[in-house]
Amino acid sequence: MLNKLRRILTVGSVAMAVWATPLFAETELRMTWYNDGIEGEVMRSLLDRFEAQNSDIKVNLDVVPYKSIMESLPVQLAAGDGPDLARVTDLGGLSKYYMDLRPYLNDAGYWEKSFGPFLKWLRQPGDTSAISGFMTQLTVTGPYVNKTLFEQAEVPMPGKGATWDDWAKASKQVADKLEIPIPMAWDRSGHRVSGPAIAMGAKMFDGSGEPALVDEGLKRMTQRLYDWHQQGIMAKELWGSVSGSAYLGANEDFTNAQVVMYMSGSWQIPQFAKNIGDAFDWWAVPAPCGPAACTGMPGGAALVAIKDTKHPEEVAKLMDWLAQEENLAEFYGRTLFIPGHLGLAEKGVDFDTDDPRAKHALETFAGAVPGISPTAFDLQGYVYNRVMFNALISRLNEAIMGELTLDQAYERMEQDIQQQIAEKKRGS
Amino acid sequence: MNSELAQHSQFKDAETGQLHLKILITWPLFLLFRFIEWPMKRLQSLLGLGPMPYVFLLPNLCFFGLFVVLPLFVNFAFSLTGGTNLYLDDRTFTGTEQYAFLLDCGNYADPLSCREDRFWKGLFNTATFITLQLTFLVLFSLITALVLNKKIQARGFFRSVYFFPVLLSPVVVALIWKWILLRDGILNAWLVELGFDKILFFVSPAWAMFWAIFISIWAHMGFYTLIILAGLQAIPPDLYEAAEMDGTKQERIFWRITLPLLWPNLLVVIVLALIKGVQTFDEVYVLTGGGPGTATQFIVQYIYNTGFTNQIQNFGLAAAASVILGVVLFGLTMLQLAATRWKDNG
Numbered sequence: 038m039l040n041k042l043r044r045i046l047t048v049g050s051v052a053m054a055v056w057a058t059p060l061f062a063e064t065e066l067r068m069t070w071y072n073d074g075i076e077g078e079v080m081r082s083l084l085d086r087f088e089a090q091n092s093d094i095k096v097n098l099d100v101v102p103y104k105s106i107m108e109s110l111p112v113q114l115a116a117g118d119g120p121d122l123a124r125v126t127d128l129g130g131l132s133k134y135y136m137d138l139r140p141y142l143n144d145a146g147y148w149e150k151s152f153g154p155f156l157k158w159l160r161q162p163g164d165t166s167a168i169s170g171f172m173t174q175l176t177v178t179g180p181y182v183n184k185t186l187f188e189q190a191e192v193p194m195p196g197k198g199a200t201w202d203d204w205a206k207a208s209k210q211v212a213d214k215l216e217i218p219i220p221m222a223w224d225r226s227g228h229r230v231s232g233p234a235i236a237m238g239a240k241m242f243d244g245s246g247e248p249a250l251v252d253e254g255l256k257r258m259t260q261r262l263y264d265w266h267q268q269g270i271m272a273k274e275l276w277g278s279v280s281g282s283a284y285l286g287a288n289e290d291f292t293n294a295q296v297v298m299y300m301s302g303s304w305q306i307p308q309f310a311k312n313i314g315d316a317f318d319w320w321a322v323p324a325p326c327g328p329a330a331c332t333g334m335p336g337g338a339a340l341v342a343i344k345d346t347k348h349p350e351e352v353a354k355l356m357d358w359l360a361q362e363e364n365l366a367e368f369y370g371r372t373l374f375i376p377g378h379l380g381l382a383e384k385g386v387d388f389d390t391d392d393p394r395a396k397h398a399l400e401t402f403a404g405a406v407p408g409i410s411p412t413a414f415d416l417q418g419y420v421y422n423r424v425m426f427n428a429l430i431s432r433l434n435e436a437i438m439g440e441l442t443l444d445q446a447y448e449r450m451e452q453d454i455q456q457q458i459a460e461k462k463r464g465s
Numbered sequence: 466m467n468s469e470l471a472q473h474s475q476f477k478d479a480e481t482g483q484l485h486l487k488i489l490i491t492w493p494l495f496l497l498f499r500f501i502e503w504p505m506k507r508l509q510s511l512l513g514l515g516p517m518p519y520v521f522l523l524p525n526l527c528f529f530g531l532f533v534v535l536p537l538f539v540n541f542a543f544s545l546t547g548g549t550n551l552y553l554d555d556r557t558f559t560g561t562e563q564y565a566f567l568l569d570c571g572n573y574a575d576p577l578s579c580r581e582d583r584f585w586k587g588l589f590n591t592a593t594f595i596t597l598q599l600t601f602l603v604l605f606s607l608i609t610a611l612v613l614n615k616k617i618q619a620r621g622f623f624r625s626v627y628f629f630p631v632l633l634s635p636v637v638v639a640l641i642w643k644w645i646l647l648r649d650g651i652l653n654a655w656l657v658e659l660g661f662d663k664i665l666f667f668v669s670p671a672w673a674m675f676w677a678i679f680i681s682i683w684a685h686m687g688f689y690t691l692i693i694l695a696g697l698q699a700i701p702p703d704l705y706e707a708a709e710m711d712g713t714k715q716e717r718i719f720w721r722i723t724l725p726l727l728w729p730n731l732l733v734v735i736v737l738a739l740i741k742g743v744q745t746f747d748e749v750y751v752l753t754g755g756g757p758g759t760a761t762q763f764i765v766q767y768i769y770n771t772g773f774t775n776q777i778q779n780f781g782l783a784a785a786a787s788v789i790l791g792v793v794l795f796g797l798t799m800l801q802l803a804a805t806r807w808k809d810n811g
Binding site for chain 2: 107108111112115116127130218273274277278279280281282283285421423424427434435437438439440441445449452457458460461463
């Protein structure tokens with residue numbers, strides 16, 4: 038009896054040990070993620086495949102609102118309580134928290150070759166070698182128009198080389214004819230305003246590379262934005278209905294055909310393809326021109342490794358796997374994102390859509406990349422660009438709503454930037 | 466232990482003889498007292514009776530101190546530092562520099578003359594909001610309580626209706642009203658139906674402030690009505706009967722009996738509403754985002770923006786603004802207490 042009991046206990050213990058070994062050996066990684074469209078779903082399917090190939094690593098995808106990425110994640114990282122990986126858009130601003138994957142990579146050359154110009158967006162000032170992540174999407178800011186409305190109003194769409202004034206005028210004509218409430222809408226975002234400002238001649242930096250937001254080029258663009266709001270070409274309720282530097286998009290208004298022209302960016306494509314479908318022809322158009330350039334702003338979201346991780350090798354293994362060309366081709370193709378991988382950008386991605394509008398928009402934005410102004414690239418790469426964007430958007434908004442004159446707004450923009458950067462330099 | 470307790474007649478139902486529900490509530494306390502009886506007796510024999518109240522206060526004081534008093538000191542310490550580090554040890558000591566920055570004004574009545582104009586705009590907006598909200602909130606709550614205290618039909622139903630918004634979360638309240646007030650919301654649909662033009666409520670500063678106040682009153686009035694109602698019901702009815710027998714007019718009854726006896730409850734309402742008013746953030750943040758411009762950006766939102774939403778998170782400045790807000794609140798509370806004392810003595 039005792040022998041039988043002993044035998045059962047022994048067999049049971051061995052069985053438990055065999056069953057439990059993989060559980061105890063499993064490394065759990067946390068990836069903080071936000072969604073513009075279906076990319077969370079696509080990432081999860083890739084992670085499932087990775088987990089199947091690496092049974093000792095489990096990846097939890099924590100999907101949070103974009104606001105959390107902007108506001109909560111930096112505090113978590115500062116407190117040393119962040120995830121192992123995160124999808125971020127403040128690329129340079131958070132760079133001090135990124136892990137350098139280079140010592141763990143099998144082939145750092147592949148990363149340099151594939152993501153070359155974008156790697157420096159993720160580096161600390163002065164750092165020329167760190168590899169911290171890759172772009173889950175490259176974005177380009179630019180306008181969409183409701184082509185159907187133009188056709189119904191029988192107003193010709195301005196062609197290539199048209200200026201912002203041409204588009205504003207044409208949008209107003211369409212809106213007036215068809216009683217559309219908002220002729221033109223821009224996302225409430227400094228990133229959105231900066232491209233057109235550069236097109237108008239804004240330099241953004243002085244000779245020594247320090248931020249110099251307010252110049253004649255910026256004034257030319259902001260004066261237009263101010264005037265368009267007063268003239269009813271842009272709706273005060275979009276820019277006015279929040280304060281400070283809060284982001285506000287007009288994608289719902291555009292989707293509901295309440296907007297003739299919408300200045301946003303390439304990340305809206307999957308959402309428009311899904312939500313507008315063929316309700317009307319939505320068309321991406323090339324960035325309108327100013328005297329200096331016809332440019333939008335580059336940008337995007339990167340997946341980065343966080344240096345506080347307790348599992349650097351596993352994180353690097355996952356990043357290396359995700360960054361492989363075939364996996365990224367699938368990711369970009371299914372999500373309808375412009376590739377942030379040079380090889381794929383050259384070869385072209387087989388986008389998973391039959392929607393001619395989405396295809397046209399992807400071609401338009403991808404085609405805009407070579408024409409992006411070097412100033413725009415510099416601004417995107419500048420570590421404190423959000424300080425400049427926030428000052429621009431909040432103070433301009435106060436001027437538009439009549440709380441400041443434009444000149445007072447310019448003065449405040451410069452003060453805000455100086456004060457914040459001085460605070461940063463005081464100790465970090 | 467249970468059987469011992471069950472023997473006690475107060476734990477048995479008089480009719481059925483079954484254990485009363487009270488036993489479930491009282492037996493853990495009974496156990497607790499049994500458990501601490503001996504150490505307390507020993508402590509009392511050592512210390513005497515005098516310090517015993519402090520012994521009982523000590524555990525809660527430790528808890529309160531850890532989660533309330535200590536953060537206050539940490540916040541004050543943060544306000545004397547600069548830089549962007551989260552840990553106090555790593556921050557640069559700046560003395561009163563953050564305060565000097567906030568208080569640097571050409572003319573305190575004009576926020577634009579101040580270096581940190583948004584801080585002052587936040588203070589002015591908060592003051593405007595509190596003044597109007599508090600006045601109307603107390604007035605409407607009082608009127609509603611007086612009506613609900615009468616013997617009207619479906620009184621219970623009306624009391625529930627007025628209390629219902631209190632149960633909703635501030636974010637839900639703001640979203641409901643946002644859907645009503647947006648350009649294509651229900652209210653504008655009605656206006657158009659009636660032949661009026663749409664009103665863009667969130668574009669006009671005056672409208673935005675009006676709705677922030679209105680919605681705040683709508684959401685919280687039920688709670689304050691309930692407090693006043695409790696006060697009204699505590700007034701002895703024979704006072705009214707005596708007054709009516711003397712042929713006193715209703716207005717005189719209100720001014721001479723109801724209002725003086727209701728004063729302690731009204732004071733509670735005023736203090737609570739004032740504190741709640743200063744803390745206002747979530748409802749208005751979701752409703753207007755602080756806009757248009759900075760028209761509904763209150764002081765708490767300024768602190769939040771400064772500390773958390775800017776790319777360079779200025780915890781020192783946010784902490785200094787919190788301290789100033791705390792001082793203002795402390796001043797208001799003292800004023801309130803002085804007024805009460807004066808009223809009681811007077």
